[in-house]
Amino acid sequence: EAGVAQSPRYKIIEKRQSVAFWCNPISGHATLYWYQQILGQGPKLLIQFQNNGVVDDSQLPKDRFSAERLKGVDSTLKIQPAKLEDSAVYLCASRRGRGPYEQYFGPGTRLTVT
């Protein structure tokens, strides 16, 4: 079974530029998450999708961050415009269903904003 795929793995941009991250979850996983992991901290949930609907985006800075999951499979997270404090690893995770099932994480995208 293929794992959660993310691209790119690394990205360096200047502040005020825009950037997009892509995630392909494990086949059949209905639930998809985006997390932000700042250096020295644990992952913080940004947004949760159930199929192609948003379950929780309460911690997503909506003035600059957006995410979509068209057709309930792949997902894209966008930042526009980026700020220095957005430098972090962005992790995508997927889970089979609504129960206490394990979340499977992708390798992450390391974003550096200069």
Added chain:
Amino acid sequence: AQSVTQLDSQVPVFEEAPVELRCNYSSSVSVYLFWYVQYPNQGLQLLLKYLSGSTLVESINGFEAEFNKSQTSFHLRKPSVHISDTAEYFCAVSGSSGSARQLTFGSGTQLTVLP
């Protein structure tokens, strides 16, 4: 709302020595508890989880954790560590139902096994 406190940010230990990584949580609802491990430049991998039943849970690579409801703790232990156990370890909690089911992570403990 849930929160997780990992008391030690860094734990250095010699190879073949025992180790304990501490985790305390707070929650107003019933919880599920998890330990994840993150190797350099990799995503998080589930190490073990407590959902219900026996309070002592074990992983396939020799780690174990015990759910202590009265002390709201879920400490991770291994009787003899290997160099390959060097990684960052995250404790996480989720509620057992509804919107509380999302994972809340601690800040992580970097375990460094020294030769």
